[in-house]
Amino acid sequence: MSCYDTLTDYxxxxxxxxxxxxxxxxxxxxxxxxxxxxxxxxxxxFAVFAMLLGFGLATLVAVGKASQNPWAAIPAKAFxxxxxxxxxxxxxxxxxxxxxxxxxxxxxINLGFATITAETRWLTKAWLxxxxxxxxxxxxxxxxxxxxxxxxxxxxxxxAADAFGMSGFRKFRxxxxxxxxxxxxxxxTNEAIFxxxxxxxxxxxxxxxxxxxxxxxxxxxxxADKTFNPFISYPIIAVYFVSFTLVIIALFGWGNKRLNRHxxxxxxxxxxxxxxxxx
Amino acid sequence: xxxxxxxxxxxxxxWWMCYLTTGKHQSFYLSFGTVLLLLAFTAPVVMVxxxxxxxxxxxKILPLRWFGLGYTNIVRGVPDIIFFLFVPIAMDQGIEYLxxxxxxxxxxxxxRQGNDFVVCTAAKMPLGTSAQWVHEVxxxxxxxxxxxxxxxxxxxxxxxxxxxxxxxxxLETAEAFGMTDRQVFWRIQVKQMWVYALPGLSNLWMILxxxxxxxxxxxxxxxxxxxxxxxxxxxxxxxxxxxxxxxYYFAFLLVFYLFMTWGSEKVFARITKRLSHxxxxxxxxx
Numbered sequence: 212m213s214c215y216d217t218l219t220d221y222x223x224x225x226x227x228x229x230x231x232x233x234x235x236x237x238x239x240x241x242x243x244x245x246x247x248x249x250x251x252x253x254x255x256x257f258a259v260f261a262m263l264l265g266f267g268l269a270t271l272v273a274v275g276k277a278s279q280n281p282w283a284a285i286p287a288k289a290f291x292x293x294x295x296x297x298x299x300x301x302x303x304x305x306x307x308x309x310x311x312x313x314x315x316x317x318x319x320i321n322l323g324f325a326t327i328t329a330e331t332r333w334l335t336k337a338w339l340x341x342x343x344x345x346x347x348x349x350x351x352x353x354x355x356x357x358x359x360x361x362x363x364x365x366x367x368x369x370x371a372a373d374a375f376g377m378s379g380f381r382k383f384r385x386x387x388x389x390x391x392x393x394x395x396x397x398x399x400t401n402e403a404i405f406x407x408x409x410x411x412x413x414x415x416x417x418x419x420x421x422x423x424x425x426x427x428x429x430x431x432x433x434x435a436d437k438t439f440n441p442f443i444s445y446p447i448i449a450v451y452f453v454s455f456t457l458v459i460i461a462l463f464g465w466g467n468k469r470l471n472r473h474x475x476x477x478x479x480x481x482x483x484x485x486x487x488x489x490x
Numbered sequence: 491x492x493x494x495x496x497x498x499x500x501x502x503x504x505w506w507m508c509y510l511t512t513g514k515h516q517s518f519y520l521s522f523g524t525v526l527l528l529l530a531f532t533a534p535v536v537m538v539x540x541x542x543x544x545x546x547x548x549x550k551i552l553p554l555r556w557f558g559l560g561y562t563n564i565v566r567g568v569p570d571i572i573f574f575l576f577v578p579i580a581m582d583q584g585i586e587y588l589x590x591x592x593x594x595x596x597x598x599x600x601x602r603q604g605n606d607f608v609v610c611t612a613a614k615m616p617l618g619t620s621a622q623w624v625h626e627v628x629x630x631x632x633x634x635x636x637x638x639x640x641x642x643x644x645x646x647x648x649x650x651x652x653x654x655x656x657x658x659x660x661l662e663t664a665e666a667f668g669m670t671d672r673q674v675f676w677r678i679q680v681k682q683m684w685v686y687a688l689p690g691l692s693n694l695w696m697i698l699x700x701x702x703x704x705x706x707x708x709x710x711x712x713x714x715x716x717x718x719x720x721x722x723x724x725x726x727x728x729x730x731x732x733x734x735x736x737x738y739y740f741a742f743l744l745v746f747y748l749f750m751t752w753g754s755e756k757v758f759a760r761i762t763k764r765l766s767h768x769x770x771x772x773x774x775x776x
Contacts, residue, residue: 292748292752293744293748295751296747296748296751296752297700297744297747297748297751298700298701298702298703298747299700300700300703300704300706300714301703301714301740301743301744301747302744304714304736304740305737305740305741305744308734308736308737308740309737311734312734312737408568408569408570409569411569411571411572412571415571415707428569428571428572428575431572432575435575435576435579439606439607440602440607441575441576441579441580441583442580445572445575445576448568448572449564449568449572452567452568452569452572453564453567453568456567
């Protein structure tokens with residue numbers, strides 16, 4: 212079997228398209244490259260959705276924690292403390308147990324033009340359950356980052372906004388929020404890298420891989436077990452992760468440039484690779 | 491306890507007393523010790539590796555500098571769980587390979603036969619005949635090495651940054667006093683770097699605490715293992731039948747970890763206050 216055939220058979224294996232059976236004997240280097248790469252689809256999926264959803268909640272949590280109102284500040288602080296103070300690994304286990312215990316019911320959602328049925332049993336599947344856990348987790352970490360940035364906004368910016376007669380939501384949207392993002396961006400980049408790396412925990416902690424469709428680490432581990440040789444599959448997944456990390460740095464670097472475009476060159480904030488691993 | 495002899499006759503508080511003191515529960519309580527043991531052993535090794543890595547990155551010898559840079563960047567650029575899976579099995583195979591070369595030089599068959607890794611019986615590590623505890627200690631040691639390697643890279647980065655954060659004027663003053671490079675390094679730079687390293691190190695400690703449940707993935711019988719084992723539903727064939735209680739066991743672990751991080755935060759706040767005494771940093775209020 213040529214490597215091209217392997218690619219068409221196994222390229223989308225992790226999302227259930229293509230050959231069902233995994234190679235068991237005569238595992239080639241190409242098999243390993245293709246299947247581990249196929250598993251990366253899951254890692255990207257988890258990271259993208261958790262980050263997109265988490266961005267919104269993180270802003271809310273940060274504003275909540277900085278708020279004078281105890282009804283907003285205390286829940287925000289507790290949320291951050293619980294999700295930052297405990298290991299993500301345990302959070303996955305715990306969430307999975309909760310999801311399993313939730314009664315299995317379908318909820319009809321009327322969209323006007325069509326009705327879809329949201330079923331609670333989806334929560335026990337990685338595509339939904341794991342995204343929810345990662346979303347809450349990244350919201351807590353990003354919320355703390357944003358909170359730190361909120362407190363570091365130069366007083367002059369806010370005074371200038373007041374002088375222009377801005378108040379309430381307009382001041383927040385035009386002045387505070389962009390300044391917060393600009394200050395938080397380098398740390399937020401690290402958070403994104405970290406979140407991406409944390410997606411490897413999904414299939415190792417509670418969420419079962421359905422029909423052997425797992426993420427990159429699931430396949431790397433499968434090959435290491437099957438061939439009893441860790442020196443091939445693990446370096447391959449390492450190469451994948453390093454290259455995807457570089458992509459994240461490039462994408463966020465573009466964002467950083469945009470956020471800093473009005474700032475004098477010597478005051479621009481630079482990104483430094485400093486991820487905080489493992490939660 | 492005597493009253494626990496026949497659990498089916500117990501109810502209420504007695505049932506709980508007996509249930510929570512079974513042999514398996516005692517193993518569960520002891521496994522918290524395993525976690526603390528791992529932390530206690532790993533932390534000093536991490537510091538040594540971190541210091542070594544930081545010195546390698548500062549070294550005047552180019553290959554050593556490359557090694558330091560490579561070590562810190564590769565470990566940080568790859569998800570740590572990959573290292574936790576890779577290092578123990580790689581170490582295990584490496585050790586067995588070397589022992590095979592030394593102990594059985596007359597066996598000529600290749601060690602890698604297709605999908606198998608075959609070494610002679612005498613080269614097995616630990617030996618098939620050794621006691622159970624030897625296997626457990628060996629497994630724990632491999633896990634410890636994996637943890638130390640990963641966190642050593644983080645510590646190296648933190649310490650390297652801290653060494654560079656010591657004000658240049660301090661070092662120049664020392665040079666002006668006629669100190670040699672080595673004296674400047676040990677007497678001034680290393681003495682002063684701790685206050686700069688502390689935020690990074692405290693963060694690292696928190697991460698280390700939160701990484702301990704990964705021991706479970708390495709096959710060590712840690713708290714996660716026992717929580718799953720004990721929490722799973724038990725039919726009436728067992729002495730203490732109960733439905734699926736894993737949720738409560740994991741909730742207990744969550745509280746344990748929250749308590750650990752909360753306590754550590756308090757301790758580090760105190761150390762920071764002490765170390766910043768007399769330093770012109772924000773922490774000291776100067």
